[in-house]
Structure formats: structure tokens, C-alpha cells
Amino acid sequence: MQPKHLKAVLLACKDESTITKIHAFMIKTNLSTHRNSVGRIIASYARINDIASARKVFDELPQRGVDTFNVMIIACSRKESPFEVLGLYNQMIKESVRPDSSTFTVALKACVGLKDLKLGEQVWHKAVDFGYENDVFVGSSLLNLYAKCGKMDKAMVFFDKMQRKDLVCWSCMINGFACIGQPREAVDMYKRMRKEGIEEDEIVMVGLVQACANLGDSKLGLSLHGYMIRRNLDRDVTVQTSLVDMHAKNGHMVLASHVFKDMSRKNVVSWGALISGFAQNGLVGNALEFLVEMQSCGFEPDSVSLMSALLACAQIGFLKLGKSVHGYIVRRREFDQVLGTAVIDMYSKCGAPSCARALFDRMDSRDLISWNVIIASYGVHGYGMEALSLFLQMIETKLKPDSCTFTSLLSALSHSGLVEEGQYWFDLMVSEYKIQPSEKHYACMVDLLSRGGQVEEALELINSMKTVAGLAVWVALLSGCYNHKMLLIGEVVAKKVLELNPDELGIHALVSNFFAMEEKWDEVAGVRKIMKKTGMKKVPGYSLVEVNGDLHAFLVEDKSHHQHENLKSMLDNLYQDMRGTRGLVGMMMETKQPSSSPKQ
């Protein structure tokens, strides 16, 4: 057999035993001494994914040239074994085998996999030593390393120094900027590329679409999509998935669904993009509907779709479905740190804090996020002391509380009226944990103080702020002034709030209520006028009640429920009972009769 025939024979091999037989034959006929013919054997093993056999042949060779090393290294790279790749690379250097462009390229890719910038730079310096400073493959791999390590400044410096740039280099830059949340720079990079007369491909477009999604400029997103259709750059699954995500992030779920329906091939990622889009836009029913639909199309939900499903359940408090998603996750053994925390959050938001706690206690390991979630859970359910106790347990472990932890803690303490504790931990957050208080922290503190009637102290805190107090802070103060009938300060604060042009109906309602308390009817009319003029979204008040896993929605003034009359009379009875109880408590507390004209 001729060596050139060997290649064809080996390419046809589908199983390990045939390759082994050919290998034995080669040794018997002395063919194995032919230049890199053993490399072909190794490559064949690698092709059928039998890395162990490939490695065995490789290790048994008396001496190995660069080509043999490369075959082995590339096989390991495909198998995503960065440690093995770098081990082989080091072995090459030790055995004084001269690496080439492919070796350095693959070694750098391994460093990207390990997110090891330092090691990557060492590999790069070696590549320079061996004369590959101007190699596009090595260069683009270094760019990719910088991009994946978030070092776009370094990438930019190197990129500008590159003598030759291929499309991959541009793509690394555009994608890199998009990934680290600098969409403007990504778009600028793309414009520069086009100016230099370079044609884009689908992969470049993915980065650009991502950048567009993060810009939140829905007009730009639409024109980009249009351009892609004209240039026929929208026919790839990955591109289409990124388009689904972009339209979803811009709030265009109709468009996102349209792109999705138009896809000739779908996979779990594209389903995940659609479902997460629905969940994040609050279209909970659609999210859950497509989670089911995805399964009937033969795709098992993965962690992303399950996260979206949990988010959807949490948003509407659909405990029963949340539980079944939890069960599904456990059965599929998908339960990990991230999903576990999402399940805990779901139980908390569905009004089952004890389930959340039980799960938290049973977790194998707890990271900062899981602690933050459980502390917030106690906070929103009004258990300030328990939140504080958990916080203390948390700092007993090695974990350092972050800005979010303190937001949850301070808000928990505020809602339970634990003023002193709140002040203590706020001070410690700054002095001990070196966390700069954010607008949210100040808003919590102002709420804490003014809720307890210490409006002047709250005002003092605002004056001590290094940054300019924003809307959230002033609204918290106004709410305190309203509840404690602090007319003088409140009036100034109310005007301040209006100056900041809030776009929420609730805030205007608070301002209006405050002026009404002062009996300043002109001001009340003024606020009402603003509300009407700006056409603020009136989200109808509604509540969802779950009975045996069925959801019942009740809108304001909605009488469509089939048991409306029964429910109404039941509520009337309850209301009568409540008034009776309130009257009793009222009589024990004070001699005066409780107010007899309930609102609403």
C-alpha cells in the first residue's frame, strides 16, 4: 500500500479497531517510518473522538515532530481540554520542538478557555520569540484572549498595531466591545471596518446585533434587521437567535416571535431566547406556553428556559406551577447553584418564604447571590429581625456582603421599623465594608428614618450626600412627610419631586394626596393636569389568585368572573367582620369611635 492511499483508507474508518489494524499493518510494513504517517493514525483516532487511543499512539512514539504534536493538540482543543492542550504545548517547548502558527493559535485558544490572561501573554511572548509576531492567526487569537478577558483597551492598542487584519480580527473587536457592555464602541468599530472596504459576514453581524440590543435603540435595531435582510445576512440560526433577543430587549415581542417562527432550524438556544424575551417583558402566559410548546417540539428545556419559567412564575405568584418547575429541575438533575437560587427567589416571590428558607438551608453551598436572595425574601415579607439574623450568619462565613446585600438588609430593617439597627449597619457599610452608598441605599435610609417620624434626620442625611439626591430619595421623604403630616417640609419636597419629572402614576398620586391633605386644591388640580397631559400609562389594578393550580384574574371594576356574585357577598361578609374586629380593638385602645367612612 502506498502512503497516499493510506490517507483515503483512514478517512473512511469509522471505528477504533480498524484504525488499530491499519496501525499494526503500518508498523509491520515499515510504512510507519514515512513522514507523519503515524500522525494520520492519531488524527483518525481523534476524528472518531477516541482521544485516549490517539494519546496512546502519540505517547509511544520515540520522537515527535511539530506536525504530530499539532495533530494531537488540535484534537485536544476540539475536545475542549485546555489543560491537555497546554500540557502538550509545554512538552513541545521542553523537547525543543519548534511550535508553529497553529500551535500558538491553539495554545492561545486554550488560555481563552481558562480565562488566563497572564498565561496567554506568556504564550504570545513565546510566539514573538519564534517569529510569529505578524501572523494573523496568532494575532487574532491574542485579540480574542484580550476580548474574552474584558481587556478591550489592550485589544485596541494591539489591533491598531497589527499590519494585517482579517475579518476574524474585526469580529473579535466588535464582539468584544458588545460583550463588555460598550455597544457604542462596537458600532464605531463596525463603521470603521466598512469604511476600510471590508465585507461583513454573519458572525460579525451577531456582535453588531448584540451591541444594538444593548443600546436599546429600537429604531436602529429595526434598520439593522432590514439591512441584514437586504444583504441576505439573516439566514443563519445564530444570527436569527440574536435577532430574536434584540427585538425582545427592545420590547418588540411581536417581531421577535415573527423572526422565531420564520426560522428554518431551531434549537434550545433559540427557544430560550424567545421564552426569556416573553418572561422579561412580563408576558408570562406566553413564556409558559412556549416552554410547553418547546417540549412538544422535542426540545428539553435547559437551565436558561427554566430560569425564565421561574421568573415568569415569580412575577405572577403562580406557586403551583413554580413548584412543578422546581420538581422538573430536580428530576432532570439540573439543580445547581444558579437554578437553586432562582427557585428560592420564586418561592419567596410566590409568598412561600418558608419553602424558600427550607431550600436555602438544604443547599450544598451558598454564594453571595443566594444569601442576598434569602435576606431579601425575609425583608419583603416583613421579617426584619430574621433578615438581620441571616445577614449576621452570612458575615460569619467568609463571604463579603456587597451593595445588593445592604440594599436588601436596609430595606428589610426599614419595613420592620428597626431604625437603630438600620442606622448602625448603614454606618458600618461605609466605614467597615467600604461600600459607597448608592441612591438605593439612601432611599432605604430616608424611608427608614422618615417612616419612623424622623423626617428632620432624614433631611440631614440627604444634605450629607456626596451625590445629588435623586427621585427615589425625595419620594421616600415625601411619603414620610405624608404619613406624619409634616406639611412644611413636605411641601418643599413635593415641589422638588415634581421638578424631577417623574413618569410614574404612583408618584403623582402621592404628590396629589399630599397637596390634598394640605387642602391646596390648586396644586392638586395642577398635578392631575400633568398626569392627563403626559398620558401616563394607567396600569389597571389587578390581582391574581391561584386556586388548585388555576389562575383567576380580577381587574378593577371587572365583573366577568363566573362566581362574581358569590365572591362579592363573601367579601362583604368578611368586610363586616373586619369592621367589627377593628371596632373592638379601637375601643380597647381609645375611647373615640373609629372612623366610620372607609375609603375605596
Place this chain on the structure above:
DNA sequence: CCCGTTGCGG
């Protein structure tokens, strides 16, 4: 001289 080696989605 050729080949192999680099960039993509929720």
C-alpha cells in the same frame, strides 16, 4: 508549495 490553526446566539 500545500495543509492544519482564529471570531457567533438565549
